[in-house]
Amino acid sequence: MxxxxxxxxxxxxxxxxxxxxxxxxxxxxxxxxxxxxxxxxxxxxxxxxxxxxxxxxxxxxxxxxxxxxxxxxxxxxxxxxxxxxxxxxxxxxxxxxxxxxxxxxxxxxxxxxxxxxxxxxxxxxxxxxxxxxxxxxxxxxxxxxxxxxxxxxxxxxxxxxxxxxxxxxxxxxxxxxxxxxxxxxxxxxxxxxxxxxxxxxxINAEIVEFLTDKASTVNIEYADVIVAGGRGLGNPKGFALIKELADELGGVVGASRACVDAHWIGYEHQVGQTGKTVRPKLYIAAGISGAIQHKVGMQESDFILAINRDPNAPIFEIATLGIVGDLYEVIPAMIREIRARKEAKHG
Amino acid sequence: MFHALVSIKQVPDTTNIRIDPETNNLIRQGVPTILNPYDAHAVAAAVEWKRKLGGQVTVITMGPASAVTSLRECIEMGADRAILISDRKFAGADTWATSYVLSEVIKAIHAEQPIDLVFFGKQAIDGDTAQVGPGVAVRLDLPIITYAVKIHEVDLQNRKVVIERKTESRNEVIRASLPAALTCEKEIAEIPYASLPDLVYSLRYEPELWTTEGPISFDPTQLGLRGSPTTVFKTGTPEKHKGGEVIKTAELGVEGAVRTALDKILAVEGMASLLGVSK
The missing domain is CATH 3.40.50.620 (HUPs)
Structure with a gap:
């Protein structure tokens, strides 16, 4: 057999x-x-x-x-x-x-x-x-x-x-x-x-038209670097900062369900149980508390950096490294530091 | 006359589920049950098209007696008829056995009053399988459009429907013959505010109860645990991960914390070249 x-x-x-x-x-x-x-x-x-x-x-x-x-x-x-x-x-x-x-x-x-x-x-x-x-x-x-x-x-x-x-x-x-x-x-x-x-x-159905080609814009599943934002951003504009850091690191933007449900960012960015499962080499979670629904989608990432003001946020339970602090201070400082190191390298 | 059927599920609000830290058991007590969010949008879409075309929306659910709450919610949103399919013999059904019961009920309703579109939510938030919709469609030999985001056209005269669906890489517009089935994303329709007449109607509305005793009969070998090809072998709680080091800007200062964090990240093999940043 x-x-x-x-x-x-x-x-x-x-x-x-x-x-x-x-x-x-x-x-x-x-x-x-x-x-x-x-x-x-x-x-x-x-x-x-x-x-x-x-x-x-x-x-x-x-x-x-x-x-x-x-x-x-x-x-x-x-x-x-x-x-x-x-x-x-x-x-x-x-x-x-x-x-x-x-x-x-x-x-x-x-x-x-x-x-x-x-x-x-x-x-x-x-x-x-x-x-x-x-x-x-x-x-x-x-x-x-x-x-x-x-x-x-x-x-x-x-x-x-x-x-x-x-x-x-x-x-x-x-x-x-x-x-x-x-x-x-x-x-x-x-x-x-x-x-x-x-x-x-x-044949009981036919495709009459293909619309938007989203493939070229976001594909978080296979990204090596993801910078993700959560409710801690406080408002949809926070994603501009998340994107700036992601761009600096050659990564893409991820998000928790709360932000997607609030229409701060599109569903294609959602990580978690009802979004995408990801396993990048670096996952930066900013202002994400770390509900189980989010964790199941990203816990296999190689390195998880969590940034959160609340020292008791569950995200720290799975983070490789955690920073307790205000993401609106930490991320701009991180962008400055990365730029400085890149310049030092080229200069 | 347009006849839409919506299959819904009442689910525990999984965002409110907590685990007892001592026993590691699911705390079910006090967890509210809700109409599955995707199903709510499916009902909204069905009602929207009923209002455009004139007709009727029938809602069905298989579940415990308490699921009448969710059926009433659908009536409040503008559905006209609601059926609770409930019997202890249905208990323990997996998606295969569930799709059997639902398809038998839909067949019976269709014989009474022909159905044009069968709506489902894309998945239920407790099981997240997304299998029941396609399962029912296969059993009834209906075209199925999953992950539907927009109904472009329902042409009752020419018996055609045009529906836009979402795949990983793009959206596809699909034309299918009626009757057809679809599973809905939230974008399919906004949840409407209840109109006063619908609200009043829902308060005194009693959903019909269908059981194994009638009004239709089921093959008992296809029901519940016995009719389910899959069985739960064991359950547990997810493995607890151990968190790593946590540093504080309050102690190291913002710049200090950031430098420490970057040094640790860049110390990982391959990371510096991946990020294009030197150590």
Whole structure:
């Protein structure tokens, strides 16, 4: 028997979403976690990607570099852009054909839309927004299952979810929750083109127009440096100061939910449970108290600097370094100091 | 006549949840329950289009008896009919079992009075799964537009709807045939102030109660815990992180604190070149 660990390779406009590679890394680790069972049973485990789009063979080949043993892809002009029904139908057919044991999908807007539909259509369970995945036995001696752990109640509780009797065991995972696997220079896997006809019955909606291209303006998920502001800014103008520091450090602007709800700044800047998960090398949290909903979105950052007037703010519990002080004094001083050091370097 | 159906959920206000520091348990006592914020905007959008086109808004929810409070809130906002789907046999349902019950109810309502649009909030703030909307749409074979931010057009004559949705990188305008389903972002519509007649109507409004006893029947194997493919294996509280050093401007002065902080940040390998600042 072949135990297949599947990853949905997401693409838009012929570009793969990086979360797909992160998930291939996770799938490989999960496959390794059942090695003991494979040795006993003589089964094999495969990490496989599945991809839908038009002119996407290059993406299928790229997936091999991130550890896929096989990538199945469907290439048809009718599925150039993501649409719920044709993508769901194609994925459902492939799942039925290959019967994967596990299927991981990026928890992006498109990925969540697709995963919920495929799970319903296949008739299996799906765990959303998982933050930890492992293959483990719920009881000693029992066959290993996907243990999908996720936050609930706004991050106040974490729950481990099982899908015992239905396959595949599906989970969505947010971008940046797991790190990137190393790129393999000379991969051994293969790509397989699947001939699935896209029929008119599969099309029940059409894209009539693409609007704003936000991609070029903000993409906080993959930023290395984020300077984020919270309610402590006191007013929307505070974000000008946040932006000035972010620009000085080559970073982008983040925000807590309170600021987004108050319309001080756009949703695309929101970090946290209902915003984006980020893991930059440097996260500066200014005037953010550190509610659990915010912390779950940024606690994996390599270095967290918190600036807050309140010495008891929960943000200090996860900060690598904290400054208790007025952000309107600290940040301008920081900008001056950085400029001085840059000049010293060039001068 | 436009008929909109909105599926809502009453949720604990997760921004008010606290953890008992001694037992590490969730303090549920005193946590207010609210109409899921995204659902409120979905109701607002449905009512807005009812007012434009003339018609009716039906609101449904699956939940405990206390969820009538949220249904009344929807009536106050301008919905016309509200149904509480409540039975102990539904308890413990995951998103699969929930979407089964909702789709059976929607089918029955549709048979009585055809539905044009089925509205959902983009997700509920307690579970944050965003799975029920797509699940119901697949079961009913409806086109689904998730993360909807604007309804451009509802053309009842030609049976078409044009809806703008948000993806990671851009907005897409999608045309679909009616009936269709959508899951709503907050931008979809502003929450209206209740009109006096709606307010008065809501005060004495009693939502209908649908149970496993009727008015429709459900397949018992699809309900509640038994009908749920996923089960909660264990729960816990998130790992507590240990905070690092904290310095104070009151002690080091603003400049002193900033210099100390920058020195520590730049001491991390690779940071100086990343930030373009020398140590």
């Amino acid at each position: 072949t135990r297949r660990f599947w990853v949905y390779i997401e693409q838009e406009n012929g570009k793969p979403h990086q979360v797909s590679w992160e998930l291939l890394g996770v799938a490989r680790r999960l496959a390794d976690e059942i090695k003991d069972e494979l040795e006993k049973s003589g089964d094999t485990a495969l990490v496989e990607g599945v991809l839908v789009g038009h002119h996407v063979e290059h993406i299928a080949r790229e997936a091999l570099h991130y550890g896929a043993d096989t990538v199945y892809y469907v290439d048809d002009p009718a599925v150039k852009h993501y649409l719920n029904k044709p993508y769901t139908t194609v994925l459902t057919q492939l799942v039925k054909k290959y019967q994967p044991e596990v299927m991981l999908v990026g928890a992006t807007t498109l990925g969540r839309d697709l995963a919920g539909s495929v799970a319903t259509s296949v008739g299996t369970g799906l765990t959303a927004d998982t933050t930890h995945l492992a293959m483990g036995s719920p009881k000693e001696g029992e066959k290993k299952l996907l243990m999908a752990t996720r936050p609930a109640f706004g991050g106040n509780v974490i729950a481990t979810i099982l899908c015992r009797n239905h396959r595949p065991q599906m989970a969505t995972v947010r971008p940046r929750v797991f790190s990137m696997p190393e790129r393999i220079a000379e991969p051994k896997g293969q790509v397989v083109r699947e001939d699935i006809a896209i029929t008119p019955e599969m």
